[in-house]
Amino acid sequence: xxxxxxxLLAALALGAALFAGAYFAAHRASELCCARPADDxxxxxxxxxxxxxxxxxxxxxxxxxxxxxxxxxxxxAEKKRELDALLGSGTNATGVPVKQAEIAALRAECxxxxxxxxxxxxxxxxxxxxxxxxxxxxxxxxxxxxxxEQSMSGDCVHEHSH
Amino acid sequence: MAxxxxxYEDSKLSVWLRESRATPALPSRFQENVWRRIESxxxxxxxxxxxxxxxxxxxxxxxxxxxxVALLLLTGTLLGAQSGVQTARHAAxxxxxxxxxHEFTDRQ
Numbered sequence: 001x002x003x004x005x006x007x008l009l010a011a012l013a014l015g016a017a018l019f020a021g022a023y024f025a026a027h028r029a030s031e032l033c034c035a036r037p038a039d040d041x042x043x044x045x046x047x048x049x050x051x052x053x054x055x056x057x058x059x060x061x062x063x064x065x066x067x068x069x070x071x072x073x074x075x076x077a078e079k080k081r082e083l084d085a086l087l088g089s090g091t092n093a094t095g096v097p098v099k100q101a102e103i104a105a106l107r108a109e110c111x112x113x114x115x116x117x118x119x120x121x122x123x124x125x126x127x128x129x130x131x132x133x134x135x136x137x138x139x140x141x142x143x144x145x146x147x148x149e150q151s152m153s154g155d156c157v158h159e160h161s162h
Numbered sequence: 163m164a165x166x167x168x169x170y171e172d173s174k175l176s177v178w179l180r181e182s183r184a185t186p187a188l189p190s191r192f193q194e195n196v197w198r199r200i201e202s203x204x205x206x207x208x209x210x211x212x213x214x215x216x217x218x219x220x221x222x223x224x225x226x227x228x229x230x231v232a233l234l235l236l237t238g239t240l241l242g243a244q245s246g247v248q249t250a251r252h253a254a255x256x257x258x259x260x261x262x263x264h265e266f267t268d269r270q
Contacts, residue, residue: 004218011221015234022238023245030246034254040261043254062262069262114263136255141263 048129057124065117072110079103114141 045055083099118137122130
């Protein structure tokens with residue numbers, strides 16, 4: 001009986017090792033195989049079943065949008081550094097709300113441009129896919145902030161822009 | 163008269179048979195050993211050992227063992243590949259979202 005138990009335990013261990021080995025090897029292989037496509041837009045084409053013409057139009061929009069987005073982000077980063085400097089010095093407390101307002105205004109501008117870009121991209125897709133794209137993008141960009149705001153304030157959602 | 167004679171012969175035969183039956187001497191502490199075996203059997207039933215032995219014998223059959231190994235490898239490979247594709251897809255999605263909206267993405 002003891003020998004049988006040992007055989008069963010060994011078989012179980014061997015089976016678990018075989019399964020885990022096969023699982024992780026296949027996981028890694030397919031992850032490496034599918035990862036790092038030529039550019040960020042390959043995901044869009046696969047996920048939303050886009051034709052080459054639709055992808056070309058979206059690429060145009062994407063490449064037009066990215067430099068503007070980068071410029072706005074650089075301006076926000078600069079304002080944040082200025083705010084940090086003000087907070088660190090502790091001497092000019094009156095300047096802090098002004099900097100916060102400037103950052104908020106830049107973020108609002110950035111957000112409205114981003115939403116306009118999402119709408120433009122969704123319109124370059126077939127209608128059903130465009131709706132799905134907009135919903136996905138809202139979930140990843142605005143949804144996260146809404147969740148935080150709701151968790152912090154319960155039913156009453158404070159108005160703050162970003 | 164004849165019946166009485168028969169009865170007499172039967173009882174004589176019985177006595178003779180009883181005397182002629184060999185009764186070997188029991189080993190010492192025979193009864194005690196018997197009881198000990200009965201108690202140990204009752205304490206640890208053989209049934210669990212039986213099914214374990216049967217299962218062990220079953221998985222040691224070459225055909226069944228090879229089939230089990232093949233099944234595990236196939237299942238592991240399929241599930242791993244599916245999970246890897248999903249991970250890569252999610253990573254690509256996150257790269258796109260980060261590229262177009264990195265100021266607003268959830269970075270938790």
